[in-house]
Amino acid sequence: MRDLRVEYLTPTGPVCAVDGVSFDIGRGEVLGLAGESGSGKSTVAQALLRILRPPAVITGGQVLFEGEDILAMSEARLRELRWRKVSLVFQSAMNSLNPILTIGDQIVDAIQAHQPVKRSEAVDKAVSLLKLVGIDSSRITSYPHQLSGGMRQRVVIAIALALEPPLMLMDEPTTALDVVVQKEILHQVAELKDKLGFSILFITHDLSLILEFSTRIAVLYAGKLMEMGPSQELFHAPKHPYTQGLLGSVPSVRGPRRKLVGIPGSPPDMRKLPVGCRFHPRCPSATNICRTHAPVLRELGPAHIEACHLDSP
Numbered sequence: 001m002r003d004l005r006v007e008y009l010t011p012t013g014p015v016c017a018v019d020g021v022s023f024d025i026g027r028g029e030v031l032g033l034a035g036e037s038g039s040g041k042s043t044v045a046q047a048l049l050r051i052l053r054p055p056a057v058i059t060g061g062q063v064l065f066e067g068e069d070i071l072a073m074s075e076a077r078l079r080e081l082r083w084r085k086v087s088l089v090f091q092s093a094m095n096s097l098n099p100i101l102t103i104g105d106q107i108v109d110a111i112q113a114h115q116p117v118k119r120s121e122a123v124d125k126a127v128s129l130l131k132l133v134g135i136d137s138s139r140i141t142s143y144p145h146q147l148s149g150g151m152r153q154r155v156v157i158a159i160a161l162a163l164e165p166p167l168m169l170m171d172e173p174t175t176a177l178d179v180v181v182q183k184e185i186l187h188q189v190a191e192l193k194d195k196l197g198f199s200i201l202f203i204t205h206d207l208s209l210i211l212e213f214s215t216r217i218a219v220l221y222a223g224k225l226m227e228m229g230p231s232q233e234l235f236h237a238p239k240h241p242y243t244q245g246l247l248g249s250v251p252s253v254r255g256p257r258r259k260l261v262g263i264p265g266s267p268p269d270m271r272k273l274p275v276g277c278r279f280h281p282r283c284p285s286a287t288n289i290c291r292t293h294a295p296v297l298r299e300l301g302p303a304h305i306e307a308c309h310l311d312s313p
C-alpha cells in the first residue's frame, strides 16, 4: 500500500479517515493493524480490496498486489482477484452464511464460482477444507444454525481458504467468540499459514492477540501511521508515546504485577484535527514543536519506522 488516502464525504464536510498510509506485507507474513476505535483500520482493509461503500472515496494512493494496482484495475479484473488472490474474513462473517444451504454446499458453491471443477472434485475439496479448520467431515451436511458460533466462523475461514489465496484480510475475525475459541481458531490459522504460506493482514482491537499472532505491527492513530515494526521489538521497546500508551494498557499474567496505564483523553474529532502531531493533546511528552509541526515517518532500524519529534535527531 502506497500513500493511501480515504475520505468519507459526510453532510458536514469530508472526513479524511486514512491519511497517507503505506506498508508492505511480505509472503507468509502477518501484519497486525493496531489502533483505537476509529483510527482507520477497517477503512484500510476495505480500501485494499476496493469494497468501501459511499460515502467513502479513495482520494489517493496505490495498492500494489503482485505488481498490479488494485485501485486502478477494471471491475472484471478485480472480480478475478477477490477470493482467488485476496480473501476476507470479518467479524460478523459467520452470520453471512446462507441459512438454507448446508455448509458443504456453500463451500462447494464458493469453489465452483471461481474454478472450473466438477462437483465431486469440489465436494472432496470441501471435505478437506473442513478438516483443515478442525471440523469433522460428517458436518458437511449441517446447516449453519446447527453449528456453534466458533464452528461457523471456522466455516467462513474454510471458504476464505478455498481458493488458496496468497493474502487473507482478517478484520476482527474472532471478536464475537469467547476467548478460548478465539485463541484456538487463531492458532489454527497460524498453523495453516505456516503450512500453506499465505500472508495475513490482521485487524483486532485486542492488542494481546495482535502481539501474539503478528510478525509486524502497524500502529494507526487518527488515520496516520505512527509506528511500524517487528512485533517483538514493539512489545519490548515501543518508541512512539502512543504505542507505549496502547501497550501500557494491556494486562499481563506473567512477570511482576504492574499498574495498568491507559491513555488520557480520547481520539480527536476527525473534522477538527489538532495542528502538528495528531496525538499531541494526549501525549505526556509533547513539546512545542509537536503542537505546530506534524512529524514525518523515519527509519529507526531495520523494518522499524516511527513518526515522532521526540526521537528525531
Ligand SMILES: Nc1ncnc2c1ncn2[C@@H]1O[C@H](COP(=O)(O)OP(=O)(O)OP(=O)(O)O)[C@@H](O)[C@H]1O
Binding pocket: 008, 009, 010, 015, 017, 035, 036, 037, 038, 039, 040, 041, 042, 043, 044, 054, 055, 205, 270
Ligand atoms: N460511514 C461513515 N461515514 C462517515 N465517517 C465514517 C464512516 N465510517 C467511518 N468513518 C470515519 O472513519 C474513521 C475510521 O473508521 P474505521 O471504521 O476505519 O476505524 P477502525 O479503526 O476500524 O475502528 P473500529 O475499531 O471501531 O472498527 C472513523 O473515525 C470515522 O470518523
